[in-house]
Amino acid sequence: MKREILLWDETIFKDRDVLEFDHMPEHFAHRESQMEALKFCVRPAFQGARPVNALCLGPPGTGKTTAIYKLFSEMEAHSSKVVPVHVNCQMDHTRHAIFLRIYSKLLGHSPPTSGVSFKRVLERIARTMAKENRVLVVALDDVNYLFPEKEVDRVLYTLLRAHETFPGFRAGVIAILSEPALTYVFDPRVGSVFQAEEVSFPLYSMEEIRDILKRRADLGFYPGVVSSEIIDKISDFTERAGDLRVGIDLLKRGGMEAERRASRSISSEDVGRAYERSRLVHLSSALKPLRDEELLLLAIAAEMETSKAGDLYKRFQASTGAGYTRFHEILNKLDAARLVDTDFSGPGHRGRSRIVRIRYDPKEVLERVRPQEAPPQTRKYMD
Ligand SMILES: Nc1ncnc2c1ncn2[C@@H]1O[C@H](COP(=O)(O)OP(=O)(O)OP(=O)(O)O)[C@@H](O)[C@H]1O
Ligand SMILES: [Mg+2]
Structure with missing residues (x-):
């Protein structure tokens, strides 16, 4: 009989690469x-x-x-x-x-x-x-x-x-x-x-999500690791999040959680724990390419939640000494990355009174941008 406990040198992953976002699926269905x-x-x-x-x-x-x-x-x-x-x-x-x-x-x-x-x-x-x-x-x-x-x-x-x-x-x-x-x-x-x-490219339906994730799970894990109930649960989370990446990330992190318990199969609790990280895959990928100065402005915007661009600039300038042009450039970049919303409709000198709003829960942003106020060299986004 197969042991339930996973040994040190054993793994439930057949092919980890398949569970990365940049993996090119051989089978591209529903498109x-x-x-x-x-x-x-x-x-x-x-x-x-x-x-x-x-x-x-x-x-x-x-x-x-x-x-x-x-x-x-x-x-x-x-x-x-x-x-x-x-x-x-x-x-x-x-x-x-x-x-x-x-x-x-x-x-x-x-x-x-x-x-x-x-x-x-x-x-x-x-x-x-x-x-x-x-x-x-x-x-x-x-x-x-x-x-x-x-x-x-x-x-x-x-x-x-x-x-x-x-x-x-x-x-x-x-x-x-x-x-x-x-x-x-x-x-x-x-x-x-x-x-x-x-x-x-419309959102995938529940059936399509389940089909795509099942295929990915079959390639990524050994048989018996992911039950059909688990696929259903992950598909459910994925549909609610509206992004297939959440499902792919849940498979990967769910697998890691199972291995942490030295288990040969992914449980519902593993998926629940994995969801804490997977649900914000967007935020994580938008943060990855940002430089320190850009992360700093984002952190200030998160602290202020909603602010006038002029007030945001004052605080940014106080910590970096950067000029308005640089501030404006970074703000536009954060807007393009869909991390903040900027409302251009307000009046004001050079757009200083336009309203800036953070698009994610500020707490989630701050946790990722400044994990426990780590020293600068490690402060950059942590996965
Ligand atoms: N029909 C499909 N079959 C298999 N895998 C898919 C399918 N559609 C998307 N994926 C997988 O989902 C992930 C996201 O897909 P992709 O990067 O193409 O999305 P996108 O529309 O470009 O998203 P974004 O707008 O965020 O750039 C990838 O890992 C990809 O392999
Ligand atoms: Mg894309």
Whole structure:
């Protein structure tokens, strides 16, 4: 008979990687119509024509990024005439960074000198593409990170109008936006060239959630570790949270809790304990890329809960000595990351009286940003 107790060198995980968010699921179910719509958009590129632009919209964890990865890997396997480039705008949030990303993908290396001008980078990309008769498809993932300073207008304008300067250069854009969408009004010059086909990614139904999580659990754990009751419980939590990542994280953390008890199966209590951490996967992933100064402003905003931008600035300046421009930049970044809401409607000098509201429970934010007032080198977000 199998022992109930797990030995030191034993594990219930068959493949831990499967339970990470960046794992690419082999089986991408329940998104057939979205994949079809995206294929329709990129199809012209295979005939050497300009692709139809697309805008993917949907709440977090509904498979938008996964759909693009799947689409791009199929495209690459099919033909080298089309060059798909996935840009994570949270990381590359300036036009320059985005074109460097395209350059590296196209030429297989970064530009020879780091200080190379934007004009040069664009010219090299456009001429190479035109000469080789290839078509560019750029996915701007989490495009909201390009909203501050209207960077998105510059990026779209350049990509979609470069053919006027470089004949033979053809590019299409797939923009990806997590809902609830921030309101953004494109510059009219961009609006006229970025006419996008909307592809909507609705929330998964309870049945779909259960199906996806069951498959993931079967790949991630040995048989008998996750019962169907546990899958039901996790699916229930996931549906309430509205983000599939919560379910994937619950599987992983539930497994860790079971191992902590040296048990061979995940119990309902394990899932309950795991939920404490898993329910805020969003908050955690939004905090990860922030720098100390940005975390500090977020912490002050959390302490104040709702404040006038001017008052927030005074406190921020008192602790950092930073100027208004820097403050304004960071505030926009926190807004784009959907950590705070800023209401631009109020009157006031340079927006100082606009209202800033923290979007999460302030206590949850402070616990993550300043765990027990740890020393600065460890203060950065802890998982
Ligand atoms: N249909 C599906 N089948 C299997 N796994 C899926 C499916 N949809 C999403 N996932 C998984 O859920 C997680 C989140 O998916 P993804 O990153 O594609 O969401 P997203 O819509 O891009 O979210 P966000 O708006 O937060 O960026 C990933 O780990 C992915 O593997
Ligand atoms: Mg995504």
